[in-house]
Amino acid sequence: MNYFFWHGAKSFPFSQISYGFVFGCVLSLFFFNTPVFFVIILLSVSISVFYEQFRTCCLAILLAFCYVMSYYHVVYNWYLPVYFRGAQYPITATVLKIVPQNEKAFCKVKLTSLNHQLISPLKKVYGDLTIYQYQQNLKVGDSFSVVAKLKPYNQYRNTKLPNYELHAFYQGTKVKGYFIGQHITQHTKAALSRSLKYALQQVVQHTEQQGLYYALLFGDKSKLSPKLKEQFKLAGLSHMLAISGLHIGILYSAAFFVAKWFTLALPIRLTQTLNLNRFYSYFGLFSAFIYVWLSDFMVSALRAFVMLSVLVMLYWGKKRYISLSALTLALVVILLLNPFELLNPGLYFSFIAVVIILLVYRRIVGNLSIVFVTVRRTLVLLIAIQLALFFGLLPLSWFYFSGVSLASMLINIIVLPIFSILLPLLLVLILVAFLFGMSAPLMLFDQVLSTVMEYFLALSLDVYWLELGFVSWQQVILIYLVGSFLLFTILHRLVWLPIVALLSESNLITQVSWQITTLDVGHGLSVVISKNKQALVYDLGAKFDSGNSVAQSQVYPFLKAHGLTVTQTIISHADNDHAGGLDYWQTVGLSNTVLFGIDVEGKPKFCIPQTHTFMGLTINILGPIIIRGIRNNNSCIVQVTDGSFSALLVGDIHQEAELALIKQYPNLKADLLISPHHGSKSSSSELFIRQLQPSYIIHANARWSRWDMPHSTVQLRYHDMGAIQMQTAQLGGITVKILPDELQFTAARTEQRYWFLTN
Numbered sequence: 001m002n003y004f005f006w007h008g009a010k011s012f013p014f015s016q017i018s019y020g021f022v023f024g025c026v027l028s029l030f031f032f033n034t035p036v037f038f039v040i041i042l043l044s045v046s047i048s049v050f051y052e053q054f055r056t057c058c059l060a061i062l063l064a065f066c067y068v069m070s071y072y073h074v075v076y077n078w079y080l081p082v083y084f085r086g087a088q089y090p091i092t093a094t095v096l097k098i099v100p101q102n103e104k105a106f107c108k109v110k111l112t113s114l115n116h117q118l119i120s121p122l123k124k125v126y127g128d129l130t131i132y133q134y135q136q137n138l139k140v141g142d143s144f145s146v147v148a149k150l151k152p153y154n155q156y157r158n159t160k161l162p163n164y165e166l167h168a169f170y171q172g173t174k175v176k177g178y179f180i181g182q183h184i185t186q187h188t189k190a191a192l193s194r195s196l197k198y199a200l201q202q203v204v205q206h207t208e209q210q211g212l213y214y215a216l217l218f219g220d221k222s223k224l225s226p227k228l229k230e231q232f233k234l235a236g237l238s239h240m241l242a243i244s245g246l247h248i249g250i251l252y253s254a255a256f257f258v259a260k261w262f263t264l265a266l267p268i269r270l271t272q273t274l275n276l277n278r279f280y281s282y283f284g285l286f287s288a289f290i291y292v293w294l295s296d297f298m299v300s301a302l303r304a305f306v307m308l309s310v311l312v313m314l315y316w317g318k319k320r321y322i323s324l325s326a327l328t329l330a331l332v333v334i335l336l337l338n339p340f341e342l343l344n345p346g347l348y349f350s351f352i353a354v355v356i357i358l359l360v361y362r363r364i365v366g367n368l369s370i371v372f373v374t375v376r377r378t379l380v381l382l383i384a385i386q387l388a389l390f391f392g393l394l395p396l397s398w399f400y401f402s403g404v405s406l407a408s409m410l411i412n413i414i415v416l417p418i419f420s421i422l423l424p425l426l427l428v429l430i431l432v433a434f435l436f437g438m439s440a441p442l443m444l445f446d447q448v449l450s451t452v453m454e455y456f457l458a459l460s461l462d463v464y465w466l467e468l469g470f471v472s473w474q475q476v477i478l479i480y481l482v483g484s485f486l487l488f489t490i491l492h493r494l495v496w497l498p499i500v501a502l503l504s505e506s507n508l509i510t511q512v513s514w515q516i517t518t519l520d521v522g523h524g525l526s527v528v529i530s531k532n533k534q535a536l537v538y539d540l541g542a543k544f545d546s547g548n549s550v551a552q553s554q555v556y557p558f559l560k561a562h563g564l565t566v567t568q569t570i571i572s573h574a575d576n577d578h579a580g581g582l583d584y585w586q587t588v589g590l591s592n593t594v595l596f597g598i599d600v601e602g603k604p605k606f607c608i609p610q611t612h613t614f615m616g617l618t619i620n621i622l623g624p625i626i627i628r629g630i631r632n633n634n635s636c637i638v639q640v641t642d643g644s645f646s647a648l649l650v651g652d653i654h655q656e657a658e659l660a661l662i663k664q665y666p667n668l669k670a671d672l673l674i675s676p677h678h679g680s681k682s683s684s685s686e687l688f689i690r691q692l693q694p695s696y697i698i699h700a701n702a703r704w705s706r707w708d709m710p711h712s713t714v715q716l717r718y719h720d721m722g723a724i725q726m727q728t729a730q731l732g733g734i735t736v737k738i739l740p741d742e743l744q745f746t747a748a749r750t751e752q753r754y755w756f757l758t759n
Contacts, residue, residue: 236408679710
């Protein structure tokens, strides 16, 4: 690729600069402030001193570091000023998305001022806000002023589960909260792109498949049903619901041929001196740009457009546009636009998919100038590409989705050619309805598609989903290294290196006798006790007004990611923040694991004091002690012990129940205590903790909670007795591994730190 740029008689060392810049961005983003970063930088500088050829690459690495730091401070470095619990702020913002739900609405906004101070337009400062008693007076694109109660954005963090805080940072989501009152001052209406987008959305508003059209045309999946999203995932078609290279490529090709057919249909013949193909390709790029513009420059759409533009420009510049060097140039351009694109999974799926298609195409076709003219050859190429994509993207699918659809290859072979026709057709029908008011063709299309979607939703695709469990990012890299070494003959002799590293990495897992994990579920509780891949679950966290629950989003996915089978479930009491996940537990067929059963109203029955075993551990159910008065005192009290180490889980009991418990069990001790009632000031009495003498305290609490748990007096009480305290709000999910000779504590937020996540 060095001949892309020339300086006199010497070629510009573009390869060294591009590879060095990409490597520097990766190093700065993921390893800054770690020993790995400083060792690699020192090593690179040392090598460049002795080898002149490496100096350009070393300078590119240092340049990338400076660029990442500068970009962070200019675009991402913003925090909610002077935050305190219950703080209210006057804000000015622009509506990006709004989803009405009953009498309230959830909206995504871009903040332009806070506390009457302007926010730089270069800053990515977005917020997730709730409007109560929504009166439909705001629309997408409107600018408004209001007083809002805000707090810094945070999300649950549990091991082996997606890092939603990382995704929120990449998106620029800094705050969440809700409007105070209904006094909303609107300033301006929507910009041209959003007004046009809104008008096009109105065209499909009354169609049966409007949610699908919103996703396909604008990348807005808010109106898709959870069932449809899950079905697309199981079919391996999730990539169709996000505007990506597939959509941009289809639209570019359609616009290219429309322009060509239009010129051929003209009554006059254009002179041959005009390069019409260049006009066709520019028209295709312009059409693709309009599509990206209507999507509000959605990240995946913009990334695909940049890749397409680079390849088209290289083609017309008579450079090698179908090559790994061309893809490297596209990657450099994307990272120059935003180096934090490396946090987006779509980047890896896109580039690896394009590399796979390129390699398969070159291997099968041989000569890139050959055009397939037979159906047989085209079908062979399509099958080969889909087969290669299935295995080539499998490690990424394993890492991000913990599984893969076995039916995806066959379904994509059938669906993608059809989709490449339907997407341009849908755009044409919507434009016809919008410009000429002729909606009959669109409604006919909608009826046919609705029939097809009914059959699609009826398919039992879950049987073709292969659950693979958890794989680390280190293992994913090693798997790709093995594949790369096997692919290139010159590296065959070195293939044993990543294989040995992969096997060694898998064998470094410490043998644990048993472990206790207090999950990060916000304000609520869920504790997983596991041994030999069997799990006892104590409480299931909360269920929300939306119908979702932390059992669905955190507890059950955590169990699947760790390969655990639930054999026993204990619900401490009927409060929503402890028993909210029971509905979902019944949905996934785990209601039979609930000890003491569920009543006709779906509430957990009171537990009965008893002793039983779980995988060799002794489970002592000591209460409830009080079954009257405050409902929290009805909590099921459980002691788990292996004879040398014991943990006590007491639910939400207050001081009255605590004193009754130690009176009934005067010899009760605990090495680990999950603090009663999340550490509220109504619990953790001095007499109670003095008798238990716990060495470790875990407070299951929510960050920035309005309940102020754990209370400062409770924390001081535990501190004075010398106990080590940990909070799920700060550390994420906390795991205590009980080894034969020691205890090991791990926390989700400390396992993989990111220097830019400072909340």
